[in-house]
Amino acid sequence: MSEQYDLAAWLRLTLIPGIGGETQRKLLAAFGLPEQIFAAGSLAARSVVGDRAELLFDTDNAAAVEQALVWAAQPGQHVVTLGDPAYPPALLEISDPPTVLYVRGRLELLQRRCLAMVGSRNATPQGVQTAEAFARTLAAKGLCIVSGLALGIDAAAHRGALAADGETIAVIGTGADRIYPARNKELALAIAERGAIVSEFPLGTPAVAHNFPRRNRIIAGLSRGVLVVEAAPESGSLITARLAGEQGREVFAIPGSIHSPVARGCHKLIKQGAKLVETAQDILEEFAPVAPVPERVQAPSEPTQDSVPTDPILAALGHDPASLDDLVQRTALSADQLLPELLTLELAGQIATLPGNRYQRLP
16 A cells, blocks of 8 residues: 555545544544545444544545645655654654644654744844844754744744754644745745744645644644743743643743733743743753754853843843833933933844833843
């Protein structure tokens, strides 16, 4: 029996609307491989999944199956099934593993020791720089960085891993033939070439809100731990962290300013038992040693929060956002004196201007 025939049967099973993962697993447990499910017939399938069995035999999805087979025949594109040796072993440990995965890029990355990095789409400039720096350091130490290709922290994590010539996996909530959000098109193409893009959703699936929590369980499931960089108290990042905890994974969180809305989710996780993280070593000590990535250039060290700025305005600014009035009080300088100095620091990449005429020191 050819591999093409086997894959076609898996696709036929998984591309039937109304037959979800739980039903698919029940049928596979009862009959074995997909072709055995179809060979058993409607009456036998009905004894396992009830009336849903009719969908197995009344749905014509031949065109969708053929489309997926043609897609998987292209270089660098794969459909991996639960019965495939290439299926990631970490996902077999979760309660609801996807029946098939569509993969663009390096298939072997599904076997790597992974760390997920997630956080706010509306990240602060400091949060983005922190995520990139941690990802560079951890990828250079041999961990494969997994995230969701979203704006903000996700994109920063992928960029950091690529900057270290390391490995990264983007788990997406659309079909593997789509890029969302469009602003990350260039990043997605780089990941497809040097890392891997993974989806459980059929080709052509658009960005639909309810698909992203399902995507999050794969991010958590692929990984041995999840690091949350910035997150609001009610956010998709905290869903990923909760799923990671339920799956027996480590949960890490970077603390932030008590005044920052995107730090409150991390503080909530720490209160619930997540490990407080200040340096990459805090994460690495939870993992067995992994082979470092050969470095063509020296990877940047992880960010620290203990460096003392020499500029008096930076010293007055501290680590929390501050308004112009705050800085006038702290420095005894007038607003007219401060504004050109603040512009110089911003152009030098040492501070960022935030909404509300506030300023944030960058690491």
